[in-house]
Amino acid sequence: MTHCTRSVSSLMFVSILGGCVLQPDPIGESLSVADSTDSTHAELSGGIAMTTSGTTVAPGEGEYGASCQLLGVPESVQSKAISLQPDCAGGICVFQFEDTPPPCSDDSDCAAPWPTCDGDFCELDQNFVAASSRCTQNCEEDADCPAIPGCASEAVCAPATLLAPLCCEKVCLCGDDLSLGATADLENLCQQPGTCGP
Template sequence: MTHYTRSLSLFMFVSILGGCVLQPELIGESLPTDSGPVSSDGHSTELTHGDVSATTTLTSTGTTVAPGPDEYGASCQLLGVPESVQSKAISLQPDCAGGICVFQFEDTAPPCSDDSDCAAPWPTCEGNFCDLDQEFVAASSRCTQNCEEDADCPAIPGCASETVCTPATLLAPLCCEKVCLCTDDLNIGSMQALEQMCQQPGTCGP
């Protein structure tokens, strides 16, 4: 996991993913591993809704629990972000129960000279770097919610590590608002830097 991507640099230093236009920035639910999402008891399971895979958790009774449409942890569509998302991104999403949609991803796009240099989830070469698959972005974006502390954040289906309550962006309209995020793919250093900036007066404007 790298500390910065091309889009993260834009996100962190336009105001640091505050202008008024929401820019890409990772955040949200964990990305599935090759063996599938892993629940707290070590079981992997997956539920597919059409072309989008929604991860589930396996309870001690052997039953699966998956978020319903638009519920916390369910797939969602980012709004007001650039057409091509290349890093983590967050936006308001009224269809989500918590009102927020987030895409959490911080790997660096590989350099390339043509498509043969690229592999999933960067299938094509765009300029000097591989381009992130936007279907991957859509399938990995999840509904989340505001919070005050970690205890306010329920487990996120498919998240193998912990769920934390932390600021996600310096851009309006969610500047420095705390939201629930999975730490599977969260850059801890970037998260701590953002938390420190959000403690400074005037970070989000007057």
């Protein structure tokens, strides 16, 4: 099994599916789901609604920021991953996770979100991966990215992988989960001719 190490190649997202380049996809109108404690809500950009008390309403199935299933990625995701996902309004599903799994000799050395030991490193809980994977969309700049439900910081428009079919495609990502250094390195690589092939 391959484990995460802090190198530029390991900080890239996994992408295995083939496909065409996605264009920015506008997402829905305001949500019709009301907060259980406050039925008055106002539309924010990107179809995310906020109640008058300041709480955000969870996105509907397939909408920007909603849970999604990664397609075509390894059976056991141990790092960041991204895939095309037709069930998402923006056509992309992403799992963001920067932390490196701790070394271990048995399960007692591991804690959430790495509950088990494979003999060398703690393995990421796949239920955590599934619960943390979110629909996203293409973008050109940060202003194209609506707020992401559950993300405390601003959404950032950045490339997510050097692997096809999303090589150097900019997508909306939660700033909470980004390593500024790794993101800058990836953006610099994407400026180099031939990075994504001829």
